[in-house]
Amino acid sequence: MRIVILSGAGLSAESGLGTFRDVGGLWQKYDLEEVATPEGFARKPGLVHQFYNARRANCATASPNDAHRALADLQQSGMAEVTLVTQNIDDLLERAGARDVIHMHGQVMRALCADCGHRWDAPAIMQPHDPCPACLAPATRPDIVWFGEIPYHMDAIGAALARADLFVAIGTSGAVYPAAGFVQEARHHGARTLELNLEPSDTARLFDETRLGPATRIVPDWVREMLNQR
Numbered sequence: 482m483r484i485v486i487l488s489g490a491g492l493s494a495e496s497g498l499g500t501f502r503d504v505g506g507l508w509q510k511y512d513l514e515e516v517a518t519p520e521g522f523a524r525k526p527g528l529v530h531q532f533y534n535a536r537r538a539n540c541a542t543a544s545p546n547d548a549h550r551a552l553a554d555l556q557q558s559g560m561a562e563v564t565l566v567t568q569n570i571d572d573l574l575e576r577a578g579a580r581d582v583i584h585m586h587g588q589v590m591r592a593l594c595a596d597c598g599h600r601w602d603a604p605a606i607m608q609p610h611d612p613c614p615a616c617l618a619p620a621t622r623p624d625i626v627w628f629g630e631i632p633y634h635m636d637a638i639g640a641a642l643a644r645a646d647l648f649v650a651i652g653t654s655g656a657v658y659p660a661a662g663f664v665q666e667a668r669h670h671g672a673r674t675l676e677l678n679l680e681p682s683d684t685a686r687l688f689d690e691t692r693l694g695p696a697t698r699i700v701p702d703w704v705r706e707m708l709n710q711r
């Protein structure tokens with residue numbers, strides 16, 4: 482069986498990393514135009530680095546939760562070919578033991594040189610004009626896909642969706658494309674679709690099945706069910 486699992490901020494919410502659009506979410510505290518667009522970075526690079534330095538610090542002090550661990554267990558069980566696609570920029574799935582996680586919106590623990598394309602492990606604190614370790618240009622940025630930029634690994638994601646028997650969306654509002662369109666792509670190729678969320682997402686009607694509850698409960702429950710089918 483081939484399973485594609487798309488995760489969003491709800492997967493890491495119970496690790497304390499917060500979400501974007503829930504009450505009290507990040508986009509109620511910050512103007513996303515200022516901190517999550519290339520134009521915002523060009524205008525105020527210091528503010529954007531400050532925003533991601535804070536996200537990076539939160540990520541470093543957070544721990545994977547039972548939902549991250551359950552997904553890593555499912556992937557390692559060998560009972561299915563599991564492709565983990567995440568919109569999250571944290572590394573909690575990797576720290577829970579998951580492998581080959583596809584970060585379509587980038588990773589806050591990585592840095593990118595806008596001049597030469599070099600990528601490296603980001604320092605705890607990034608600042609404007611930090612020189613790129615490879616070309617020395619003062620053009621470093623967090624390796625994050627901002628609004629208006631093309632998400633990473635779309636070819637690999639499209640190929641996985643085309644072959645999926647089951648598509649599962651976990652903890653994502655279905656508010657942002659192209660991720661929000663993955664359920665339709667999977668259905669078009671004949672996959673069954675399951676949504677695991679605290680409340681119905683904007684695309685809930687497109688799922689064959691929806692289970693509601695906190696990820697740390699409903700994701701391990703679902704993984705246990707899958708493993709019992711072996």
Ligand code: APR
Binds near residue numbers: 653679695
């Ligand atoms: N368990 C499960 N789901 C949860 C939990 C929880 N404990 N807490 C919140 N959720 C769900 C909410 O119901 C919602 O559907 O997580 C989702 C959070 O939605 P968003 O804040 O919109 O996060 P996400 O869907 O990941 O956003 C997508 O938008 O801002 C961009 O790049 C950013 O990757 C992000 C993208």
